[in-house]
Amino acid sequence: MSNQILETNLQFNSGLKKRSSTRRAIIHHSASPDVPASTIHRWHLGQEWSGIGYHFVIRVNGAVERGRPVWAIGAHSGVKGNGDSIGIVLTGNFETGKPTAAQMASLVWLLSEYLPATYGKLTVAGHKDIMQTACPGRNFPWAELKNRLEVASVPDWMQKLMVKCGRAGIIDPAHGHNPNDTSTKWFVLAVMVNLALVMLKAVKNPARHDELIRILEE
Numbered sequence: 001m002s003n004q005i006l007e008t009n010l011q012f013n014s015g016l017k018k019r020s021s022t023r024r025a026i027i028h029h030s031a032s033p034d035v036p037a038s039t040i041h042r043w044h045l046g047q048e049w050s051g052i053g054y055h056f057v058i059r060v061n062g063a064v065e066r067g068r069p070v071w072a073i074g075a076h077s078g079v080k081g082n083g084d085s086i087g088i089v090l091t092g093n094f095e096t097g098k099p100t101a102a103q104m105a106s107l108v109w110l111l112s113e114y115l116p117a118t119y120g121k122l123t124v125a126g127h128k129d130i131m132q133t134a135c136p137g138r139n140f141p142w143a144e145l146k147n148r149l150e151v152a153s154v155p156d157w158m159q160k161l162m163v164k165c166g167r168a169g170i171i172d173p174a175h176g177h178n179p180n181d182t183s184t185k186w187f188v189l190a191v192m193v194n195l196a197l198v199m200l201k202a203v204k205n206p207a208r209h210d211e212l213i214r215i216l217e218e
């Protein structure tokens with residue numbers, strides 16, 4: 001996962017305007033092979049724009065390259081989208097392929113840490129939510145992104161508690177529990193049954209007993 005923005009020092013034609021509000025992040029695919037921000041910059045200059053329309057370009061290897069300056073109004077989602085949003089493009093074509101794990105990790109970092117530090121929590125949308133387009137492609141994993149952003153917004157201590165309970169066998173981490181989910185009665189009962197089993201097994205197994213204490217005391 002990338003933890004930095006790679007500067008690209010692109011030269012823009014005049015005409016960049018300051019954005020007065022920032023409420024949304026809008027996701028795109030490049031519908032192209034894995035290309036650097038400088039190539040997209042050239043494409044957009046060719047359309048007689050000021051330069052690259054997206055603010056960030058996430059490469060297949062997870063690198064996050066700077067596009068248009070983050071303070072400027074972008075050119076990626078038309079009049080309904082550009083005025084209050086940051087445009088993020090993932091390279092690739094997600095009508096046919098899908099984003100790499102490294103791209104998703106960098107996108108989650110941008111949306112859950114880097115951008116909120118300046119703008120607070122942003123609404124996340126796809127280009128297709130704003131305009132008539134397939135972008136960012138039918139294979140873009142919206143459910144995964146939503147789940148990861150929810151989990152990423154959870155405080156550290158809650159995440160640690162979840163990991164601890166997973167390691168102790170009280171919950172099943174494979175089910176991707178979100179600490180802030182509400183619990184139904186069956187879930188509470190399932191956790192109690194798991195806890196009873198874990199404890200009863202530990203009673204008969206001194207090594208497991210000590211291990212369990214170590215996990216829960218951490």
Ligand SMILES: [Zn+2]
Pocket residue numbers: 027028029076127133135136
């Ligand atoms: Zn798009």
